[in-house]
Amino acid sequence: MAGRTPSQTIGPYYRFGLRWTDGGKVGFTEAGKKVVITGRVLDGTGAIIDDALVETWQRAPSGALPAAAAGGENPHGFGRADTLNGAFRIETLMPGGPLPSIDVTIFARGLLKALRTRVYLAPEADARSDPLLASIRSSPRVKTLVATPQGAGEYRWDIRLQGEGETVFFAF
């Protein structure tokens, strides 16, 4: 068994390196219901973080895990959006399965290791039924993982790294 390589911060200068054309537009081989998730990433003082990178990974509308995309497209099922303008924006399709959710990874200057979490495009009561959240099922913090519908397939979901209303992050 080889020792794993440690994590380091993404730093402030990643944009030209990791910014993809249409990185926030998630592709699939199948059709589905269009959804858009926007949100801010906030620090412990409530200030907007404008140098974060948010990545998403999710099931296709059929419920299957996406396979490789064709041609020169971005990887299917995968989104990458920065917060350069104060908020991230992910344009995707509603994930399939009984409990629609999207796995989210956050990188930023000052994060020596990525933060991982999950956002639910479902009512809070449904999110509480996810076995992943079994140990916090009755905690008020579950609501930090539930996106707020804005109508017309739009959802709002802020990520708070620290302090009041701190988002639930996963140990890994």
Next chain:
Amino acid sequence: MIDPPYAFDEYRSTLKRAPKEPLLALPPGALDVPGPFVPPGFIRNGDNDLTIRGKSMPLGERMFLEGRIVDAGGRPVRRSLVEIWQANASGRYHHPGDTHDAPLDPNFEGIGRTLTDDEGNYRFITVKPGSYPWPNHAYAWRPQHIHFSLLGNAPVQRLITQMYFPGDPLLDIDPIYNSVPDPEARKRMICRLDLRTGKENYALGYRFDIVLEGAKSTPMGL
């Protein structure tokens, strides 16, 4: 513990960004699924050569950088995306947020990407990045480094790290490097000079092997 803690006082940017609530422990393997997969057409010829983007060669010590990416079980991480970004030889990023008073190089953007081959090997052609000052503390300078982003073949393998150079005296005073608690794990972020990876009378050679988390969902390493 291999990775740094979120809160590390010596690196001041962690103070307002590190979570304070306990992290949620997940059932084993909960997020262990395969993907995402990068289509071969995503990478174009020359994407791994950072020295051919301008009208002439960039300034600095030209270097070939090669390595192999494996998982914790030693299996190659195949056809997986490797992205790098770095400062130029003067220690300046081609980025509007970098206000360090060192010259930009019109022939160097400092961005590269490639896919590993079937054995997990990757290769870049670049120049050695310079050190630069940063406002973390008095007289703070970052050691020479290249940022690495590894997509892996499963979300549990996703890793962003930095590659450092052997013998850099700034490593001792760098809070980011030293945030990794285990000195042996820290050394795994330092590349190795290997002259024969380079080209005689043309480029220095360095090797940087990377080990990602093992993923049950990718039993063949993909």
